[in-house]
Amino acid sequence: MIRLEKRAQPSTIWTVATPILAVVLTMIVGGIMFAILGKPPLEAIRTIFWDPLFHPQFAAYSRPQLLVKAGPLILIAIGLSIGFRAGIWNIGAEGQYIMGAVCGAAAGLALYPAETRLIFPLMVLAGALGGWAWAMIPAILKVKFGTNEILVSLMLVYVAENILASVSSSLLRNPEGRGFPGSRNLSQWDAAANHELIPNTGMHWGVVAAFIAVIFAYVLLTRHIQGFNIRLTGEAPRAARFSGVSPSRIILLCLGMSGVLAGMAGLFEVSGPAGQISIDFNSGYGFTAIIVAFLGRLHPVGILLAGLLMALTYIGGELAQLMLGLPGASIQLFQGMLLFFLLGVDVFTNYRLRIGKAGGA
Amino acid sequence: MDLSSINPILLIASIMVSATPILFAAIGEMIVEKSGVLNLGVEGMMIVGAVVGFAVAVNSGSPILGFAAAALASALLSMCFGFLTQFLLSNQVATGLGLTLVGLGLSSLIGKPYEGMKSPTLPKLDIPILSDLPVVGQMLFSHDIMVYVSLALVAGVWAFLKYTRGGLILRAVGESHEAAHALGYKVVRIRLMAIFFGGACAGLGGAYLSLVRVPQWTEGMTAGSGWIALAIVVFASWRAGRILVGAYLFGGVTVLQLNLQAAEVAVPVALLSMSPYLITILVLVVISARGAHGAPAALGRPFHATS
Numbered sequence: 329m330i331r332l333e334k335r336a337q338p339s340t341i342w343t344v345a346t347p348i349l350a351v352v353l354t355m356i357v358g359g360i361m362f363a364i365l366g367k368p369p370l371e372a373i374r375t376i377f378w379d380p381l382f383h384p385q386f387a388a389y390s391r392p393q394l395l396v397k398a399g400p401l402i403l404i405a406i407g408l409s410i411g412f413r414a415g416i417w418n419i420g421a422e423g424q425y426i427m428g429a430v431c432g433a434a435a436g437l438a439l440y441p442a443e444t445r446l447i448f449p450l451m452v453l454a455g456a457l458g459g460w461a462w463a464m465i466p467a468i469l470k471v472k473f474g475t476n477e478i479l480v481s482l483m484l485v486y487v488a489e490n491i492l493a494s495v496s497s498s499l500l501r502n503p504e505g506r507g508f509p510g511s512r513n514l515s516q517w518d519a520a521a522n523h524e525l526i527p528n529t530g531m532h533w534g535v536v537a538a539f540i541a542v543i544f545a546y547v548l549l550t551r552h553i554q555g556f557n558i559r560l561t562g563e564a565p566r567a568a569r570f571s572g573v574s575p576s577r578i579i580l581l582c583l584g585m586s587g588v589l590a591g592m593a594g595l596f597e598v599s600g601p602a603g604q605i606s607i608d609f610n611s612g613y614g615f616t617a618i619i620v621a622f623l624g625r626l627h628p629v630g631i632l633l634a635g636l637l638m639a640l641t642y643i644g645g646e647l648a649q650l651m652l653g654l655p656g657a658s659i660q661l662f663q664g665m666l667l668f669f670l671l672g673v674d675v676f677t678n679y680r681l682r683i684g685k686a687g688g689a
Numbered sequence: 690m691d692l693s694s695i696n697p698i699l700l701i702a703s704i705m706v707s708a709t710p711i712l713f714a715a716i717g718e719m720i721v722e723k724s725g726v727l728n729l730g731v732e733g734m735m736i737v738g739a740v741v742g743f744a745v746a747v748n749s750g751s752p753i754l755g756f757a758a759a760a761l762a763s764a765l766l767s768m769c770f771g772f773l774t775q776f777l778l779s780n781q782v783a784t785g786l787g788l789t790l791v792g793l794g795l796s797s798l799i800g801k802p803y804e805g806m807k808s809p810t811l812p813k814l815d816i817p818i819l820s821d822l823p824v825v826g827q828m829l830f831s832h833d834i835m836v837y838v839s840l841a842l843v844a845g846v847w848a849f850l851k852y853t854r855g856g857l858i859l860r861a862v863g864e865s866h867e868a869a870h871a872l873g874y875k876v877v878r879i880r881l882m883a884i885f886f887g888g889a890c891a892g893l894g895g896a897y898l899s900l901v902r903v904p905q906w907t908e909g910m911t912a913g914s915g916w917i918a919l920a921i922v923v924f925a926s927w928r929a930g931r932i933l934v935g936a937y938l939f940g941g942v943t944v945l946q947l948n949l950q951a952a953e954v955a956v957p958v959a960l961l962s963m964s965p966y967l968i969t970i971l972v973l974v975v976i977s978a979r980g981a982h983g984a985p986a987a988l989g990r991p992f993h994a995t996s
Contacts, residue, residue: 332778332993334993417782419786469970469973469974469977472978473974473977473978474977474978475970475973475974475977475978476923476973476977478729478782479916479919479920479923479969479970479973480970480973482913482916483913483916483917483920483966483967483969483970484966484970486912486913486963486966487963487966487967490959490960490962490963491959491963493959494957494958494959615790618786618790619787619790622783655797655798655801656797657794657795657796657797657798657801657908658794658798659794660790660793660794660797660798661791661794661795661798662794663790663794664787664790664791664792664793664794664795665791667783667786667787667790667791668769668773668784668787668788668791671773671777671779671780671783671784671787672772672773672777672779673777674777674779675777675778675779678778679778679993
């Protein structure tokens with residue numbers, strides 16, 4: 329008989345090994361899935377994980393995309409991971425991301441067509457505020473009334489999507505757009521554009537912000553008392569309360585931070601790669617970032633790597649759609665499976681497999 | 690603006706139809722939570738139920754077969770969640786989220802060829818005599834069979850929890866798995882059965898959406914119904930009767946909002962379409978402001994038998 333025995337300490341080796349094992353398992357099961365769909369499995373896996381970086385023809389185009397896609401994922405996931413560490417489940421990052429983009433773009437568009445480089449920082453600020461305000465709704469409701477933040481933050485995603493649909497066809501619509509929904513193109517307006525900083529790398533301000541967020545989160549979680557309090561609240565809520573940590577402050581802090589980061593991610597996206605506010609400019613980054621946060625083991629450096637990997641599956645997925653006619657949804661399924669396998673193999677981090685009859689221990 | 694175009698009889702009849710998917714999902718999830726497991730994957734199981742039910746119904750021409758397949762498919766999917774959380778002791782919140790993401794991906798993969806098709810739909814089942822009654826007849830007794838199944842399910846769950854030994858054991862497992870384990874009950878097995886039941890119910894709810902309510906398959910068609918079902922369980926304080934109230938209340942808001950849109954009331958469409966979600970939040974706030982009532986004590990806590 330196989331049974332599980334709890335480890336006294338989480339295994340360090342397995343902490344690092346589980347994400348890798350999960351990726352390998354996902355490749356195997358994903359390959360089987362591709363085979364069922366009638367596509368060559370090995371070629372599909374290679375197209376997703378290898379070709380975007382090293383294909384002689386496409387790599388020049390797809391390599392910069394890696395940072396473009398990873399930037400928002402990392403930025404959002406860092407914010408989420410801080411909350412998850414404290415046991416605060418903000419799963420409505422998608423809504424905060426949308427609201428950040430809407431608020432930031434609105435702040436910029438209000439000043440159209442002024443030409444000063446001050447507009448862009450102002451937009452970033454407005455975006456961060458928008459995301460923060462949207463995250464404050466579940467935070468304040470949780471603090472004041474004890475409302476479940478999972479459900480409220482998620483409901484607010486649908487509210488935000490409705491707001492987005494509404495403003496992109498009314499308030500923020502491009503007056504010169506011949507009645508089509510969608511705002512003016514921000515990336516073509518120099519004062520508001522989030523340009524590529526180094527040509528052909530995909531490096532834009534959002535990616536810079538993501539790297540800063542990684543360092544910030546690392547310092548916060550390992551060197552700062554608030555970071556310690558956050559971890560304590562997650563691992564031993566009672567002990568945290570006895571040592572004088574206010575749960576309300578942690579809730580406001582964690583949700584606030586993830587709101588700010590998600591809002592900024594939205595603004596960087598809308599002023600750069602997406603270019604304009606439109607009904608479907610958001611591409612589900614807020615949800616994928618949840619996978620990134622877990623795949624990165626809620627650790628800043630892990631999230632950096634996980635974000636790059638997840639960006640790779642996005643680009644590789646598009647490439648596989650193009651070259652092999654793989655359905656777009658299979659990539660979504662692929663990403664979901666990755667989370668599943670990760671959570672499954674995670675058991676080895678905290679438990680030891682024992683084969684044989686129970687006894688002794 | 691023309692409010693008189695809204696027919697109250699048809700309104701109530703359509704409220705029952707629009708509440709049924711959420712009712713199925715919520716009553717299933719209530720059983721899962723009663724056993725002490727929080728499955729946040731309702732949305733994912735519902736949408737898989739919707740697509741599988743639709744596909745089977747289209748291919749076989751039988752909506753009943755579609756419903757059966759949907760229940761089975763979603764229950765099997767819920768077993769992934771069950772395996773991860775019960776045997777591999779994974780975090781229930783994260784695994785539930787994963788289930789939703791997997792379900793959304795899987796459903797759009799399966800559903801691609803079925804977009805734009807029409808499914809065979811359930812015939813209206815006029816209950817003899819009762820359906821001939823004026824007003825109430827058309828309102829209450831002239832629905833398809835699944836509406837009555839959902840109501841019977843609520844009554845069944847209520848009776849199961851209140852009067853049967855099985856219901857007592859289920860509640861015991863949800864309140865204190867250590868105590869239940871010490872008494873010799875198989876905690877993991879009971880929870881797996883509850884998860885399976887919850888999955889099957891979510892599947893029926895999803896299939897009702899794609900086979901009766903809409904009836905079509907579009908990607909992401911559940912649009913948060915699964916999450917609303919979760920909210921209704923909280924609203925209902927884990928009681929079967931209140932699940933019914935919650936689901937119908939919510940169905941009412943949805944239908945009223947659609948009717949108001951159609952009647953071109955001078956309220957922005959965006960505000961009307963977000964109203965179900967806003968009202969869900971409002972209801973959650975009101976419920977939680979009164980303090981948490983009736984949440985199973987072991988809800989969301991993993992169980993690992995040490996001996």
